[in-house]
Amino acid sequence: MKNLIEFSNQSSLDHLNINIRWLKEWKLSKRREHMYIFPYTTFWIVLSGTAVIELNHIRYPLKKGDIVSIAPKTALAWGEVSADQPFHYLSLACEAKVGAMDFIHSYRFPHVVSDAPSEDIHALIEEWRRLADDYNAFLQPFDEKDIKSSEKGYDKPFPLFKLNTDQTIQHLKIRAKGMLWVQQLFQTIRYRLPEHPVSYDDRVFEICDYVEKRLDKPPSLEDLATYVSLSKEQLRTLFQTTYGLSPMKYVRHARLQRARDLLMLTSYPIKDIASQIGFEDQHHFSRAFQQSEGMSPMAYRRRLLQHGIKHE
Template sequence: MQNVTSLPNMTSTLQLTGFHIGKFPSGWEYPRHHHHLFELLCCLGGEVEQEINRTTVILRPGDWLLINAGERHKSANTSPADYEFINVHFDLDDLEIRSLLGAAPYRLVPAAEAAGSERLGRYIQELRELTEHVPEGGAAGAGTPLEDKLLLQANILLIIREMLALIRVQGEAALDAVSVTPSAADAAHAIEERLSLGLSDHVSIASVAKEMNMSRSQCTKLFTKVYGLSPRQYVSRRKLMLAKEMLVKTYLPVSEIAERLGFQSASHFSRQFRRWTGYSPTAFKPRHQGNALVSHVPGEDRKNAPY
């Protein structure tokens, strides 16, 4: 008797545009800024003052801080000791993960709570070992073995996973202030469904808002609050995910993929795909596509089912 367990199909992109382990002396500061990435900080030694939207948070050894994308913040080491840290700027296109990560302007996980995860200590130690060979002030670049780069990304994902678990454990009280009503959540899901079904038809947030008897501003704010990204960002991420699937899993030419995703031309699609990934569509395609590839378009069967 055969016993087979099937796991869900998962296509998710991790973007790491900044990862640092180091220290800053007393008096160091970084001016107020914002970016469209999540920022995860761990204080390894000393302390640092983080000001997020005029709210001041002090990080001490063992504390973790997750700052939501788009939040204005600045940093300063006002203590006499060096501030030692791990800092990661990242993004993920998984909507459920983004919804939890972006549920509040920031989430502080104190050292006492972080200590409840034995895995975090192991992941940090492995990150330190992976970066030991990098000269002080240098960067882990072309000289880093491929397997170490993969291990680095894996550790970052595992740390994010632990942060998600710790945020959940913080309890419903921390989420009450940012929760949405069931009717608002239903409206956001309806917006998402309309955007998802209109990926190839140039559906606009203005038309969706009109269909739901909402202003464009209301529609955008509601969607962003529930999903952690704007409708425009959502459409871009969905198109990127489908583009990757079609490039890897089908025989479709780039021109047809561009048409199915609603781009004006293959060249327009190619430019946008390169902006998204740093690669051209043809470079992203596997060099030797085997018999496992099909002409069925991933996601096409979802048109009659909720996303």
């Protein structure tokens, strides 16, 4: 009899997506004055030096051998950087989601792990460098000015690359190696992770995705309930259990989060942002934003500019 191997069941990771966006090596000899907003899930490995950073206003001291996990939309501010030697670290950023849920939130990754075995850290560093070589080779054929990056700003237009067959093979190799690197890191800090990820009803994924794609025309409670074949009361209970808030408060939160992202990361006019998140005019948007943030959208953007906020 043949050895047949099959796993056709649906699983909680059917909608897992890990897509590498950057690999960067940094050496800092002084603290950065700017605050940074991370658009992707980002991991650091500290190679040398010491520093103090703030992630969403919480301070973390860093030293050689530390692993740092940063969720998307996290604000980073620099406190101190060692004067005797540069603060040297490797950075890998990726889209890492299960459906609409952020991967490292689902598995409660600690922001900083300081006691991982040195041999595991070394293996991660070596694999990062091999992955960086492959990524660099993949990028060689493209015109540098056409490659989208945080340094150039994400609000500028960049071309969509249509990959040929050889480039597709290279890209698949990078994605596979990137997923293996994340798996290796996951295994390295396994002792700091829970036995099970945060549990979500699959319909929550579906609704979150549905809402994110329709922020310009926000769905009603009835629309959401119909989409997942629940009564409105059942849907309220599901969201209250998962998020601790009602479905429509979630929709409002998603719209205003998109507004904050656009105010931070683009130079779009306020009226255009209002339209993109489904407000009938700038006045209604400004009033909702004021109620949420305690300031107008324009004041929010001015404050970001005054603090030199960028995205990394």
